[in-house]
Amino acid sequence: MSTSPIQFAYWVPNVSGGLVVSKIEQRTHWDIDYNRKLAQIAERAGFAYALSQIRFTAGYGAEYQHESVSFSHALLAATERLKVIAAVLPGPWNPALLAKQIATIDQLTGGRIAVNIVSGWFKGEFTAIGEPWLEHDERYRRSEEFIRALKGIWTTDGFSFAGDFYRFRDYTLRPKPLQKPHPEIFQGGSSRAARDMAARVSDWYFTNGNTPEGIQAQVDDIRAKAAVYGHKVKIGVNAFIIARDTEAEARAVLQEIIDKADPEAVNAFGDAVKQAGKASPEGEGNWAKSSFEDLVQYNDGFRTNLIGTPEQIAERIVALKAVGVDLVLAGFLHFQEEVAYFGEKVLPLVRALEARGETIPQAVTA
Structure with a gap:
C-alpha cells in the first residue's frame, strides 16, 4: 500500500449525455461554461486531476463531443492547480502532433497537462473517420509505440525511432515540456495486453470499476511485470x-x-464494447464480463461500490488504497453539486482514516 495520500480525478463531461446510459435526470452539461465552473469547484474540493474524454462521433447518448486536447487547455486556463489529462487516440493522432501540442500546453500552463492514451474500443467511430481498425493486441502494440515515441520526442534531441507504426529520423522538438522527465502518461484497459503495455511504458494504469479483490489481482500482475523492467x-x-x-x-x-x-x-453500447473486450486472446479485456447493469455506467463504475453514506464511501476508498489503488477516477450524476459534496463530506473522512493508518480490511468484502 502506498504511504502517499490517495488522489482523486473526475471525468470531464465534455461529451453530452452524462455518464450513465439512463433517462434519469443528470444535472450536468458538456459546454465550456459549465465545465469551467466544475473545474474550479473540483480544484477547491481537493481533486488533483480531471480527465477529458475523446469521442469523434455520436452514439449511446453522446450527441455532442468537444475535442479533448483543446478543451483540456481551456480548463487549465480557468484553474491554478488542477492537472488535466487529455484523452487521445493513436490513429487519429500522430505522436509528433501530440508531442508538440502537449509541450506547448505544458509551457503555457506551468506543467499541468497529462495524456491518456486510449487504444480504442469503438470500431464504428474508426470506420466513420476512415481510420483502420486493428485487432485487439495490435491496437496495444501501436499504443506502446506511440508512447515510446512521445517519451523519446519529449526527452531527447535528434530522436530516431523505427517501429511498425511510427518512424522518426533525427527529430528535435523545442521547446520541450516543463515537466520532467515528461508529462504523465496514463492508459486504460483490463486485458493482458493492456497490463503488459502498462508494465513496460506507462506511468499510470486505469482499470474499469471492480471489487478490491479483482483490482488487487490486476495490481499484483502489473507491478510484478513492471519490476522486471x-x-x-x-x-x-x-x-x-x-x-x-x-x-x-x-x-x-x-x-x-x-x-x-x-x-x-x-445494449448497443454493450455490443460494441464487448466486441472490443472479448477480442483479447484471453477474453478478459474491458467489459468482457460486464452485466447489463454494469454497462449502464460506461466504465463499470457501479462495481467499485462507492455508493452510500460519506462514512461508508470513505472506508471503501481506504480499502481500495490497501490493495494498491493510487487514484480514484470518479463519475457523478450531478457533477457540480456532487463534486462539492464529495469534497466537503467524503474527502476529509478519507484523509482522517489515512492519518490514523487505517486500512478498513472489513470493507474489502462489503
Whole structure:
C-alpha cells in the first residue's frame, strides 16, 4: 500500500449525455461554461486531476463531443492547480502532433497537462473517420509505440525511432515540456495486453470499476511485470460515486438509474464494447464480463461500490488504497453539486482514516 495520500480525478463531461446510459435526470452539461465552473469547484474540493474524454462521433447518448486536447487547455486556463489529462487516440493522432501540442500546453500552463492514451474500443467511430481498425493486441502494440515515441520526442534531441507504426529520423522538438522527465502518461484497459503495455511504458494504469479483490489481482500482475523492467506503475480505478446522507437514499438513486436505463442504447453500447473486450486472446479485456447493469455506467463504475453514506464511501476508498489503488477516477450524476459534496463530506473522512493508518480490511468484502 502506498504511504502517499490517495488522489482523486473526475471525468470531464465534455461529451453530452452524462455518464450513465439512463433517462434519469443528470444535472450536468458538456459546454465550456459549465465545465469551467466544475473545474474550479473540483480544484477547491481537493481533486488533483480531471480527465477529458475523446469521442469523434455520436452514439449511446453522446450527441455532442468537444475535442479533448483543446478543451483540456481551456480548463487549465480557468484553474491554478488542477492537472488535466487529455484523452487521445493513436490513429487519429500522430505522436509528433501530440508531442508538440502537449509541450506547448505544458509551457503555457506551468506543467499541468497529462495524456491518456486510449487504444480504442469503438470500431464504428474508426470506420466513420476512415481510420483502420486493428485487432485487439495490435491496437496495444501501436499504443506502446506511440508512447515510446512521445517519451523519446519529449526527452531527447535528434530522436530516431523505427517501429511498425511510427518512424522518426533525427527529430528535435523545442521547446520541450516543463515537466520532467515528461508529462504523465496514463492508459486504460483490463486485458493482458493492456497490463503488459502498462508494465513496460506507462506511468499510470486505469482499470474499469471492480471489487478490491479483482483490482488487487490486476495490481499484483502489473507491478510484478513492471519490476522486471525496473519500472513503476501507479493504479487508478473508475468509480461512479453516489454519496448521500443515508445509505437508503444512495441505493434509491442507483435503482432509479437502472430502472430508467435506456435498454436500446445500453445494449448497443454493450455490443460494441464487448466486441472490443472479448477480442483479447484471453477474453478478459474491458467489459468482457460486464452485466447489463454494469454497462449502464460506461466504465463499470457501479462495481467499485462507492455508493452510500460519506462514512461508508470513505472506508471503501481506504480499502481500495490497501490493495494498491493510487487514484480514484470518479463519475457523478450531478457533477457540480456532487463534486462539492464529495469534497466537503467524503474527502476529509478519507484523509482522517489515512492519518490514523487505517486500512478498513472489513470493507474489502462489503
